[in-house]
Amino acid sequence: xxxxxxxxxxxxxxxxxxxxxxxxxxxxxxxxxxxxxxxxxxxxxxxxxxxxxxxxxxxxxxxxxxxxxxxxxxxxxxxxxxxxxxxxxxxxxxxxxxxxxxxxxxxxxxxxxxxxxxxxxxxxxxxxxxxxxxxxxxxxxxxxxxxxxxxxxxxxxxxxxxxxxxxxxxxxxxxxxxxxxxxxxxxxxxxxxxxxxxxxxxxxxxxxxxxxxxxxxxxxxxxxxxxxxxxxxxxxxxxxxxxxxxxxxxxxxxxxxxxxxxxxxxxxxxxxxxxxxxxxxxxxxxxxxxxxxxxxxxxxxxxxxxxxxxxxxxxxxxxxxxxxxxxxxxxxxxxxxxxxxxxxxxxxxxxxxxxxxxxxx
Amino acid sequence: xxxxxxxxxxxxxxxxxxxxxxxxxxxxxxxxxxxxxxxxxxxxxxxxxxxxxxxxxxxxxxxxxxxxxxxxxxxxxxxxxxxxxxxxxxxxxxxxxxxxxxxxxxxxxxxxxxxxxxxxxxxxxxxxxxxxxxxxxxxxxxxxxxxxxxxxxxxxxxxxxxxxxxxxxxxxxxxxxxxxxxxxxxxxxxxxxxxxxxxxxxxxxxxxxxxxxxxxxxxxxxxxxxxxxxxxxxxxxxxxxxxxxxxxxxxxxxxxxxxxxxxxxxxxxxxxxxxxxxxxxxxxxxxxxxxxxxxxxxxxxxxxxxxxx
Numbered sequence: 001x002x003x004x005x006x007x008x009x010x011x012x013x014x015x016x017x018x019x020x021x022x023x024x025x026x027x028x029x030x031x032x033x034x035x036x037x038x039x040x041x042x043x044x045x046x047x048x049x050x051x052x053x054x055x056x057x058x059x060x061x062x063x064x065x066x067x068x069x070x071x072x073x074x075x076x077x078x079x080x081x082x083x084x085x086x087x088x089x090x091x092x093x094x095x096x097x098x099x100x101x102x103x104x105x106x107x108x109x110x111x112x113x114x115x116x117x118x119x120x121x122x123x124x125x126x127x128x129x130x131x132x133x134x135x136x137x138x139x140x141x142x143x144x145x146x147x148x149x150x151x152x153x154x155x156x157x158x159x160x161x162x163x164x165x166x167x168x169x170x171x172x173x174x175x176x177x178x179x180x181x182x183x184x185x186x187x188x189x190x191x192x193x194x195x196x197x198x199x200x201x202x203x204x205x206x207x208x209x210x211x212x213x214x215x216x217x218x219x220x221x222x223x224x225x226x227x228x229x230x231x232x233x234x235x236x237x238x239x240x241x242x243x244x245x246x247x248x249x250x251x252x253x254x255x256x257x258x259x260x261x262x263x264x265x266x267x268x269x270x271x272x273x274x275x276x277x278x279x280x281x282x283x284x285x286x287x288x289x290x291x292x293x294x295x296x297x298x299x300x301x302x303x304x305x306x307x308x309x310x311x312x313x314x315x316x317x318x319x320x321x322x323x324x325x326x327x328x329x330x331x332x333x334x335x336x337x338x339x340x341x342x343x344x345x346x347x348x349x350x351x352x353x354x355x356x357x358x359x360x361x
Numbered sequence: 362x363x364x365x366x367x368x369x370x371x372x373x374x375x376x377x378x379x380x381x382x383x384x385x386x387x388x389x390x391x392x393x394x395x396x397x398x399x400x401x402x403x404x405x406x407x408x409x410x411x412x413x414x415x416x417x418x419x420x421x422x423x424x425x426x427x428x429x430x431x432x433x434x435x436x437x438x439x440x441x442x443x444x445x446x447x448x449x450x451x452x453x454x455x456x457x458x459x460x461x462x463x464x465x466x467x468x469x470x471x472x473x474x475x476x477x478x479x480x481x482x483x484x485x486x487x488x489x490x491x492x493x494x495x496x497x498x499x500x501x502x503x504x505x506x507x508x509x510x511x512x513x514x515x516x517x518x519x520x521x522x523x524x525x526x527x528x529x530x531x532x533x534x535x536x537x538x539x540x541x542x543x544x545x546x547x548x549x550x551x552x553x554x555x556x557x558x559x560x561x562x563x564x565x566x567x568x569x570x571x572x573x574x575x576x577x578x579x580x581x582x583x584x585x586x587x588x589x590x591x592x593x594x595x596x597x598x599x600x601x602x603x604x605x606x607x608x609x610x611x612x613x614x615x616x617x618x619x620x621x622x623x624x625x626x627x628x629x630x631x632x633x634x635x636x637x638x639x640x641x642x643x644x645x646x647x648x649x650x651x652x653x654x655x656x657x658x659x660x661x662x663x664x665x666x667x668x669x670x
Contacts, residue, residue, distance in 0.1 A: 052564050073570035085561035089583040098579070099569035146569075 002063045002076070002153030002186050003028045004049060009058035011044050018044050020210035021058070026203065031180050031187045035197040035233070036207035043158055045207070046190045050079050050156050062154060078147035079156040082163070084139045086131040086146070092118075093127040096145045117145040120179070137168045144176075148183060157189040161196065173199055194234055198222070206230050228347035231274050237304055237316045239276050239341070245269040246342070255311040257290055262337035264352030271350070274341035277304065277318040281334040282325070291315065293329045298322055307331065406643045411636035425640035433637075437615065438622035439644065445532060445607075445618060446600045449539035453547045453596045454589055456540070461551025461588075462581070466560070476552070483545035487605055494538070495529075495609065502528040530612050538606050543596035550595065554588030555581075590659030597652045619645050 004026040011019035019041040026032040034042045047053040049060060051072035060067045067075055078099075086095050093114055094101075100110045118124045121141040131139055140160060147155050157176075161169045177200055180187055191197060197204045198218045206213040206221065206229070214221060214230045225231035225239075232238040244253045246267045251259045259273065282305065294306040294314075303323050307315045317333070325331065342350045397415065405411035406425055408418035429435035464472060509522045528534035562584065566576040604620045611617065617625070623641045627633065 050564075050568060052567070072564075072568045077568070079565075079568050081561050081565060083559060083561045085559070085565040087562060087565075087580060087584075098566075102570045102575060102579075146565075150569075 003030075004154065004186060004188065005059075005061040005064075006045075006049075007059040007061070009045070009048060009060060010056045011041070011048060011053065012056040018210055019048070019056075022207075022210075022212055023058075024205055024212060024215060026186060026188060028186055029184050030202050031177075031189065031200060032203045032205060033189045033191060033197040033201035034205045034207060035191055035194055036213075037233075038192055040207040041210040042190045042192075042207050046079075046156055046158055046188060049154075049188060050077060051075055075154075076152055077154040077156060078150050078152040079158065080143045080147050080160045082159040084131075084143040084163075086139060086142055088131050091128050091130055092123060092134070092142050092145075095131070095142055096123075096149050098146070099150050113149050114145075117149040120148070120182070121145050136164050137172065140164060140168075140172060144179065148179065148185075152185060154186045154188065155183075157187065157191075159191050160189075161191070162193070169196075176200060195236065198234065204234075206233060208233075225274075225341070226349050228272060228274065228343050228349075231341060231343070231349075235276060237277050237318070239274045240280070240315045241343070242273045242275075242313055242315070244271060244273060246271050249337075251340075251342075253309070253311070253313060255290075255309045255313060257309060259335050259340075260337055261335075261340040261342065262352075265342050265350060266353075268344075270345040272343040272345070272347070274343055275335060275339060277316045279336050279339035280315070280317040281336075282317055282319060282323070283332040283334055291331050291333055293325050293327055293331060295327065296323065296325050305331075307333075402639045402642045402646075405635055405639035408636060411634075411639060413633075413635055425634075425636040426644070428637055429640055429644065433626070434614070434617070434622070435641070435644070438617055438619045441616060442601065442619040443648065445535050446539065446597060448532075448536045449543065449600050450593055450597045452536065452540045453543045454593050456544055457547035457551045457592050457596075458585070458589065460544075460548045461553075461592075462555050464548065464552045465555035476549070479545045479548055487542065491605070491609055498528040498534055498538075498610065502531075502534070505533075524613070524615065529610055530616060532616070534610055535607060535616075535618075538610060539600040539603065542603070542606070543599055546599075547592040547596050550592040551585070551588050554585055554591075558584050587659050587661075590656040594652060594656040594660070598649050601649055601652075 006022050006024045009019060009022045010017060022045060034045060036042045044053060048055050049062075051067070051070065055068050062075055062077070087098065090098065096117055097110045097114045100113060105113075114127070115124070118127055121144060123138070123141055123145060126134060126138060126142075131142065134142065140163075143160070160176075161172050164172060173196060176189075189196075189200065201218055203215060204218055204221055205215045208229050213233075214226045216224075218234075221230055221234045225234065228239075228241060232241065242251075242253055242259075244251050246252075246261070246265055248267060249260055249263050249265075251261050251271070251273050253259065253273075261273065291307040291309050294308055297304040297306070300321075302321065303319045305317045305319055305323065305325055307317060309315075315333070344350055401415045404415065404418055407421045407423070408416070409420055409422040409424065410418075411425070464476060505526055505528060506523060509519055509526065513519055513522070524531055526533045528537070558581070562580050563576055566580045571579065602620070604624065607616075607618045607621050608624075611621070619641070623638065623645060626641065627638060
């Protein structure tokens with residue numbers, strides 16, 4: 001058993017609460033990603049699981065045992081640091097084997113286990129080099145090797161890919177997933193990059209201002225965000241939010257434009273309409289489209305069209321492949337009512353009444 | 362037209378070369394002037410007829426050196442200097458290692474005032490401290506000699522112990538004074554050095570299961586080696602060159618250090634033996650040069666690549 005239970009975990013720094021009561025369970029063998037913007041407390045939370053920070057209040061259990069006051073090395077965990085923290089005066093072999101050397105494991109066994117780890121990470125030919133003579137990606141792999149050689153029950157990753165270039169990052173993502181499959185250790189992975197979270201996680205924990213904003217499977221968070229923070233944090237480009245009021249099925253934007261979002265919502269003022277860029281369709285019009293093109297970003301496989309209306313409300317629309325639009329052109333929008341989300345003025349999601357769904361069905 | 366342009370260009374080049382040559386010549390002359398005393402010391406040390414003037418020796422002799430060790434207490438002076446300055450350097454490095462680490466890692470409010478306080482000690486000119494330091498040492502000396510007298514009644518043993526542990530006219534006193542004088546700079550060097558060693562290494566070691574001592578032994582010490590080399594070199598060379606403290610705090614000839622030996626040889630009433638003095642100066646310079654050569658290896662050792670990409 002090596003599940004991780006966080007029960008109302010809090011952290012104070014000199015009177016300032018940075019982690020404000022987090023209760024989460026990460027199952028055995030699960031790949032959990034803690035994601036959030038900088039300063040949300042995600043690294044602090046990870047460091048508390050590692051035992052590098054004291055827990056101000058609450059309870060941490062690993063494998064059912066309370067770990068609040070257990071020293072880091074007794075927790076049967078390994079950690080990959082953002083900075084890698086490879087000992088610069090040791091060779092790759094010594095770096096990977098350091099934990100085993102400290103445990104006074106038999107030398108032949110250390111060699112064997114280091115070799116196994118190196119083979120898995122394709123580091124065999126680099127074992128005698130020092131970290132300074134390695135590239136960023138190789139250092140990253142040594143750091144991972146140092147973690148897996150201990151055969152830990154839990155591996156913690158603190159933004160491990162943030163120092164790599166974009167191409168290497170994509171490659172390392174798939175490698176990490178493969179390693180997780182092979183090892184089956186419980187993984188807690190901290191990142192500010194929602195793409196890493198979406199692609200790797202089995203469970204995403206979105207942190208915001210020291211609280212859990214929402215947790216769940218990646219696609220669940222994408223499809224059913226509970227608030228505007230998660231709605232905008234998960235998905236690239238972020239979800240469009242437009243302020244306005246709802247009367248019946250008509251949502252009135254500040255510019256006076258009307259969007260039909262379908263039945264089921266309760267009318268009200270000060271609401272936010274959420275719609276993802278991929279759920280919007282463009283219709284090129286003549287002079288009076290209501291939306292003006294700002295910028296077109298062409299990525300080849302898709303294009304992102306940035307729009308604004310008379311009251312300078314902004315929108316992004318995703319278009320397959322290339323598009324013929326240019327700046328200052330007028331366009332019309334086609335909005336799929338079923339893909340619309342509605343949030344109250346505090347950012348909490350409002351749900352459609354189920355009665356209507358039955359009627360619709 | 363073209364020819365005119367080219368000739369003016371060549372003129373410029375020629376003037377440029379000439380001015381450069383003049384600059385080099387001036388620099389060579391200045392360097393020679395600065396190095397003259399060193400030449401004189403080295404030449405005179407091996408010159409059978411050394412005089413106060415710079416001259417090419419008629420032959421080469423080691424008599425001056427033999428004289429220092431055979432007829433004078435040269436060996437004792439060298440040993441005294443090496444033992445006192447060496448011990449003081451080691452002691453300085455131990456304290457500076459602990460102090461520098463603590464000052465680097467602490468976030469306490471008193472960190473900054475304390476650091477400036479430490480450097481302030483360094484700013485005060487040593488002669489200004491002689492009277493108060495002597496007073497303190499005198500007090501400690503009475504106390505330690507009282508202890509020695511209690512410990513043994515044998516006069517010879519008392520003398521021997523007193524020479525070792527006395528605060529005035531004893532090894533311990535001089536070692537501690539040198540250590541205290543060199544500690545401020547050494548602490549600053551080590552503090553700055555530990556600042557540059559990320560805490561990640563210690564945390565990684567903790568997760569690897571290293572005890573505090575193992576972290577120090579296997580991680581911090583190897584990483585801080587260039588810092589120790591720098592701090593040790595400065596401490597050694599400063600203490601080695603110190604003249605005032607041995608002069609103030611030792612009186613018996615058995616405790617005389619190299620600079621004192623040289624000074625007293627220079628003050629002798631009979632004719633000045635330049636060969637003897639310059640040979641002594643060469644011996645006096647050598648350990649500092651050796652210390653530098655030894656530390657250089659570590660000083661240039663820069664560790665990189667452990668953190669970040």
